[in-house]
Amino acid sequence: LAKTTQPISMDSYEGQEVNITCSHNNIATNDYITWYQQFPSQGPRFIIQGYKTKVTNEVASLFIPADRKSSTLSLPRVSLSDTAVYYCLVAAGANNLFFGTGTRLTVIP
Amino acid sequence: DAMVIQNPRYQVTQFGKPVTLSCSQTLNHNVMYWYQQKSSQAPKLLFHYYDKDFNNEADTPDNFQSRRPNTSFCFLDIRSPGLGDAAMYLCATSRDVARRADTQYFGPGTRLTVL
Numbered sequence: 536l537a538k539t540t541q542p543i544s545m546d547s548y549e550g551q552e553v554n555i556t557c558s559h560n561n562i563a564t565n566d567y568i569t570w571y572q573q574f575p576s577q578g579p580r581f582i583i584q585g586y587k588t589k590v591t592n593e594v595a596s597l598f599i600p601a602d603r604k605s606s607t608l609s610l611p612r613v614s615l616s617d618t619a620v621y622y623c624l625v626a627a628g629a630n631n632l633f634f635g636t637g638t639r640l641t642v643i644p
Numbered sequence: 645d646a647m648v649i650q651n652p653r654y655q656v657t658q659f660g661k662p663v664t665l666s667c668s669q670t671l672n673h674n675v676m677y678w679y680q681q682k683s684s685q686a687p688k689l690l691f692h693y694y695d696k697d698f699n700n701e702a703d704t705p706d707n708f709q710s711r712r713p714n715t716s717f718c719f720l721d722i723r724s725p726g727l728g729d730a731a732m733y734l735c736a737t738s739r740d741v742a743r744r745a746d747t748q749y750f751g752p753g754t755r756l757t758v759l
Contacts, residue, residue: 569747571748576732576752576753576755577752577753578648578734578735578750578751578752578753579687579734579748579750580750581747581748581749584747622686622687632677632689632692633686633689634686634687634688635686636686637686
């Protein structure tokens with residue numbers, strides 16, 4: 536049973552805001568929601584993490600509704616260099632560390 | 645810069661010939677992970693070490709073994725590589741698995757080709 540579900544791919548024009556939603560209906564009380572970015576032939580890189588409500592850092596925002604059954608990664612004003620695969624990971628520590636299918640974002644000039 | 649280093653970046657081996665992949669870290673993290681990532685797929689956790697404590701995922705084949713001689717180094721041994729083991733192997737670290745919000749830091753990966 537997949538723990539997370541994401542759209543397989545998304546396209547966006549440069550300068551637009553991109554929202555990628557992840558569904559995690561079976562999230563456990565102790566689970567945190569973490570998003571990673573991966574470029575071809577590189578390891579994933581941490582973007583943002585949250586438990587509930589909203590988290591913002593210098594590169595992204597993460598919106599988590601009260602029921603925590605989904606989360607949305609928001610990338611403001613994307614550029615060509617944001618073209619990558621984005622993974623939503625729901626886990627507590629090293630328990631059940633399953634990366635979902637990921638969303639392949641393509642930014643178009 | 646503190647980082648996770650994987651050597652080699654590219655490894656070619658023959659079918660059935662044992663191969664060892666190496667990972668080192670300068671972050672002084674307690675936890676080290678090994679993932680397998682096949683083309684166009686998500687990373688799949690093989691096992692992790694919390695300090696010297698080895699934790700194997702239930703579906704990791706016996707063909708895959710790991711060693712962690714000290715805090716800084718961790719090795720992935722593939723005893724008899726098959727064609728299906730061709731993949732990118734990613735090493736990651738995190739400070740402490742007991743912390744619920746534990747960020748993982750990934751190395752660049754080793755791409756394994758099996759001939």
